Amino acid sequence: MFIKPMCKILLMGMLAAAALTGCSTELEDQPETSADVTEPLKGGSGKLFFAARAGSQSQFDIYFLNLETGKSYQLTDNSDADISPDFTSVGNLLVFSTNRGGSYDIYRMVLPDGGVDQLTTASSDETEPRISQDGKYVAYQSDGSGDYDIWAVNLSDGSTDTLTTEDTQETQPSWSPDGSRLVYVSNRDGDFELFSMAADGTDVQQLTENEVYDAAPVWSPDGGRLAFISKRGQHFQLYLLDLQSGEERQLTDTATTIHSPAWSPDGKYIAYVSESGKSCQLNAYELATGKSYLVTSGFSKYSGLSWKD
Ligand SMILES: [Ca+2]
Numbered sequence: 001m002f003i004k005p006m007c008k009i010l011l012m013g014m015l016a017a018a019a020l021t022g023c024s025t026e027l028e029d030q031p032e033t034s035a036d037v038t039e040p041l042k043g044g045s046g047k048l049f050f051a052a053r054a055g056s057q058s059q060f061d062i063y064f065l066n067l068e069t070g071k072s073y074q075l076t077d078n079s080d081a082d083i084s085p086d087f088t089s090v091g092n093l094l095v096f097s098t099n100r101g102g103s104y105d106i107y108r109m110v111l112p113d114g115g116v117d118q119l120t121t122a123s124s125d126e127t128e129p130r131i132s133q134d135g136k137y138v139a140y141q142s143d144g145s146g147d148y149d150i151w152a153v154n155l156s157d158g159s160t161d162t163l164t165t166e167d168t169q170e171t172q173p174s175w176s177p178d179g180s181r182l183v184y185v186s187n188r189d190g191d192f193e194l195f196s197m198a199a200d201g202t203d204v205q206q207l208t209e210n211e212v213y214d215a216a217p218v219w220s221p222d223g224g225r226l227a228f229i230s231k232r233g234q235h236f237q238l239y240l241l242d243l244q245s246g247e248e249r250q251l252t253d254t255a256t257t258i259h260s261p262a263w264s265p266d267g268k269y270i271a272y273v274s275e276s277g278k279s280c281q282l283n284a285y286e287l288a289t290g291k292s293y294l295v296t297s298g299f300s301k302y303s304g305l306s307w308k309d
Pocket residue numbers: 103104105120121122123124125126
């Protein structure tokens with residue numbers, strides 16, 4: 001059994017409380033800091049997967065929040081770091097990265113309780129897995145060549161392929177909705193920029209060109225935009241890139257560090273983590289209004305969001 005009711009969580013202004021052994025974070029301990037958060041998110045739908053840490057000493061485990069019911073569930077529970085969940089409803093496949101075997105590797109879990117299998121075994125670190133929407137391929141990053149590159153594993157036969165070969169850092173892949181392309185991050189021109197490539201590694205296109213750190217690109221459900229983070233001031237903030245026009249737009253302006261953006265399945269929201277010192281919360285930016293809403297703040301740390309139907 002992998003799904004268990006989990007710890008206290010704030011949603012829609014209410015405490016949906018369920019006790020879980022070992023999950024002791026008190027909601028009252030979580031300071032609210034993000035100045036742009038106006039009210040709790042209402043009317044959200046789908047499932048928001050995330051990695052979270054319940055206390056200062058514990059490692060990350062994987063959870064999901066059902067935005068319709070307000071209930072959350074714990075998917076992994078161990079003393080190793082389980083991070084970067086991604087999900088597709090095709091086959092109910094969850095992929096994540098964990099160091100439970102020593103180095104980080106990519107694992108697959110069939111929900112709700114269909115077991116777990118290991119997709120990579122190299123002694124290098126394999127992290128940031130992203131499953132294609134059809135459930136056939138998982139893209140990830142590996143430092144097995146001495147620097148990071150983008151790889152993909154074919155889930156039908158377990159074969160793996162490297163999609164980048166540069167001697168620089170290629171990280172954080174994200175699939176286009178139709179699975180034909182991947183967007184990723186590379187510092188091949190000196191600092192970190194966004195690039196895209198065909199799913200076989202050909203037809204590389206550079207998408208940003210500036211002197212700042214661009215990271216964490218995620219493709220919008222309509223295929224036309226990327227959400228990403230960029231450090232153009234004191235903190236990483238949330239940005240939008242229109243792939244047709246090339247226009248970039250800053251979405252948030254907070255005194256916190258923003259990371260781990262994830263589109264809602266309907267494309268109306270971008271969830272993100274807002275972090276400052278010991279304070280960490282999960283928010284959602286509404287594109288129609290420019291407002292950010294509080295999704296949950298019951299854990300001490302959040303990362304690696306994936307919001308799916
Ligand atoms: Ca490994």
